[in-house]
Amino acid sequence: MSDSSHTSQFALLGQRRFAPFFWTQFLGAGNDNLFKFAFTVLVTYQLSVSWLPPAQAGLAIGALFILPFVLFSATSGQLADKYDKARLMRFVKTLEIVIMAAAAYGFYAVNVPVLLGCVFLMGLHSTLFGPVKYAYLPQHLNEHEITGGNGMVEMGTFVSILLGNLAGGLLVATPIVGPQHVAIACVVVAVLGRATAQAIPASPSTDPDLVINWNPVSETWRNLKLAHGQLAVFRSLLGISWMWFFGAVFLANFPAFAKEVLHGNEQVASLLLMVFSVGIGVGSLLCEVLSRRHVEIGLVPLGAIGMSIFAIDLYFASRGLPPSAAMSVGSFLSQHAHWRVLADLGLLALFAGLYSVPMYALIQMRAQPSHRARIIAANNILNALFMIASSILAAALLGAGLSIPQLFLVVGIANAVVAFYIFLVVPEYLLRFFAFVLSRLIYRFKVSGDQHIPSQGAAVLVCNHVSFVDAVLLMAASPRPIRFLMDHRIFRVPVLGWMFKLAKAIPIAPQKEDPATYEAAFAAAQAVLDDGELVGIFPEGGLTRDGTLQPFKGGVMKLVEGRPEVPVVPMALQNLWGSFFSRVEQGQAMVRPFRRGFLSRVGLVADAPIAAREVTPELLRERVAGLLGEPDELPARVSGRTPTPS
Template sequence: MEPANQFALLRQRRFAPFFWTQFLGALNDNLFKFALTVLVTYQLQLAWLPPAYAGLVIGALFISPFLLFSATSGQLADRFDKRALMRAVKTLEIAIMALAAWGFVGQHVALLLGCVFLMGLHSTLFGPVKYAYLPQHLGEHELTGGNGMVEMGTFVAILLGNVAGGLLIALPESGAQLAAAACVALALLGRLSAQLIPPSPAADPGLPINWNPVTETWRNLRLAHGNLVVFRSMLGISWMWFFGAVFLSQFPAFAKEVLHGDEHVASLLLVVFSVGIGAGSLLCERLSRRQVEIGLVPFGAIGMSLFAIDLYFAVRALPAPAAGLQGLGAFAARGASWRLLIDLGALALCAGLYSVPMYALVQMRAQPTHRARVIAANNILNALFMVASSLIAALMLRAGLDIPQIFLAMGLANALVAAYIFLLVPEYLLRFASYIASHCMYRFRVEGREHIPATGPALLACNHVSYVDALLIAAASPRPIRFLMDHRIFATPLLGWLFRLAKAIPIAPQREDPEAYERAFARACQALEDGELVGIFPEGAITRDGRLQPFKGGIMKILRSHPVPVVPLALHNLWGSSFSRIDGGPLMSRPLRRGLFNRVGLVAGAPLAAAMLASPEHLRERIEELLGV
């Protein structure tokens, strides 16, 4: 049975051991890296590793395995049982942390840097397994919540790891020993948690392993590119890592040089950012009503830009500081500081809204047999974008931009990148419009959502009550729908643009334009052959009196050549709303007639086999039953 909410997953064996395994791994990664950074920055004086370059070197060593070995790890995750792989990876972590403990106690920095590379390898091997595991054990309606929990856990682990690593290594005399013990203990706990993960059979047990990372990386990228929606969503995820990496990398210098705050102020910025990401990730399930709702992605993108831009102006509004570095108390005492913290937290929250639905979409739409390799390709792109973010931030600093100006540039660039991605993948914009219609204009409820098939071709047949019927139906569907729509609606400025982006199929009456009529049905049949959903309004026009009109014969014309299942749909309570044609008037002739937020609904009936429909009237009778007529 599906849990009541995402937190209930923590009580189920199919999710809880996996969650704690990945949480402990992320916690250990960050505790180890931050403890090492503090060690070489404050406690040791190394001519060959100046403190200014310590963070850069450690970050580069950790990220390099993602570029080198992600392709191989994706193959392993598709080839072998994921539980066995996770156990093997966590056993490797114990060995790496034992070496690191020796390095901490003996202050062997070269050995510790080698362990950074090995921990990067550990994370590289774990990444594809982690994201391929979720859709294997979670239902479609749990995927957004599960991803939200994982993203929240990851950023909480990053925060706790950085705090714990800094506190432990700073303890006099015993700091290195305590940091070493903590790393080994976390590795042991992670291995114990992995022991409880349930079996996860291989997706492609016969897959031959290509050990050449260069050719396999290229092959994985081409494999991901085979599904353009998935590939472009991966680019969107990678951009989010680019965007976030710029902010995270600049927090220490931003706190010291711009805010004139001490290390506690820098830690506060990290806390606010991490909590914001976690809150946004968890909020996704509630806002999406437990489905993969990519309509949230534009909301997140808009918020990321708006709050990044306002962050620039919030910094400019700060009063001149007193001499010296301020502590938390002095920083919080300035009222203008709270605007800055709100901007930063809201920006991070929007980044969570942006990324979680994209991750869920990639997992849901990637073919199960090579899902892990697609996720490995995503990890490669993420690593490349993060490396590029460091280089571009460095170039902007060398060009004379200060840190607030870099944040402003990121906000503006995010708006351009997001607009480009949404135009390349118009499904995001259509789902955004559907989300607004179903959540902001109406109180929309769906009954029988499970009858709309997640895979395979099908016809969706619905009564036609208003100009926003297609948007509401799209909001209830787990995947895009190609609607057959009256050609005149394409002349409506906003709706026409949206439906053209969504590849809706314009249809004209046969007596008016026979060629356009036949062309529309040919395109609908081709969409069914391609395994898509096709939406049709069998009445042929929006009702003018609120009653179900006689059905035309177009649906039978399609079924004669393509006998696919037909899902009957019934829209309730839309008649009389602003977008209906009450009294025979045109669109919005009675603005806000019934007000916003009135309750409307969609009922989906069980799919009907094409052989059961002898005439359009049989389908009309079924929809009348769903309407309660």
């Protein structure tokens, strides 16, 4: 995996490890939609096919395109794990040229059965490409780049979908020669995609000895079991599939919503699609900025909240609009009420981008590399099934008499219920959201040296203990979950205690006070290390009462005993003393909430790891003190009387 010092996700477009892949994906998504939309318009408006009524053409084309995802995703995931991903992408793009050549014949001859067959084959093309696409990124991008890379791919996909739909609609509408123009465009875009794929760098197989199971049913079940072995990954798959369920309701109903509710023409329907696509793109790009180039799943609850708020407000914004003749885009935009509809739709899509990108990044980073493509294939199957279920449920609700705005209201409320359930079942999302809010909206939190926090494998994180939210700030700084050893008394603090229980923090008591709890705590923490996870510990044994660094206790020695391969990472929280959550007045904390003002600056600095065999309490304290300042300046530095280093 290449390391990079780029400062923006857009810099990836200048690098060979990303740019050819990006443009290959961009052109493929655009060609899919150019072909499908042009074909849909052709059979809806220009042809009269007795066995394919216009009202059913869109549904039939959509179902044919999705069917290969259900049938062949399990096989495509195995292929992506077994073979070099660059070679596989080049094969898929060559296949696209063949399919588009057949489609060109179908357009020239106006042969609907041939074009329907090509829809199925393009669905197969996308099925083969999907697992390769998401398994490719973690082989070439590091943890700091993966969120930005996914954001670029999601943005590019939706922009490409938009451009493909617009191009398909415009080309096919050309009098007399429209189908021929579409045929030429589809072949040209396919050839361009194959040319960009040629420059994709090698991406070696992650499981070359894999024996392909050609049975899609048994392999799909096996893939789901693989994903279920990592609950955070499996529940992220369900979360992404729910997002597609949610989004499919809106995308499928844009034409009817534009016509029946907003009283607009086809151009207004295209405007809705454009606003939705731009919203998704902006939200996807914002992920890297808001996550500070980490995999920040704290954005997922934020995204879910925004999706529900603006879906529900879309109901209130669109109900009761007065009837009128079909409006053009200009007439539509001249009415102020319609701007609220567009704002709701754009913001709904923006928050959907914030919701989905971190989930994709989490799956890529935490899935076993040897099984990554198969787990992504399982995700594609779930996505397809959820989208089919979405179509069936939406049709049933509309058939039962609900209006389209009421359907949006029901989906918005359902999203809130589903999100609440997911966050209770997987509290890591909620905890990261709380850490995100604390570190971005309450403090101005700056992290330095975070490259020293291992991206995989066991490690012990050692930090000074200044406030009741130290653990939350460490969560915000680490892309991986941390299990903390924490004083058992903190679990009795309202709200914070509940939160630390959700985080599965390990309660510990002084050995003299409660030897059983003391021994159980270290046994639990050592089991976490044996599982290859992170453990956080505050070796001072309690919150500082005067802002100075207290002596370190020997618990960390017990923690790494017999584990010489486990590194210990010294860390220091800066400028927290005197804040709302630290003890300051008569030893009390959480009094006078704004005594330091709003958005006060705090920091965390991590130092290079120390090998377990070299660790002593004195050495650790010396290293942490060095991160806070020189020993003779230590009280001033810890107490916050000097500014946090920039």
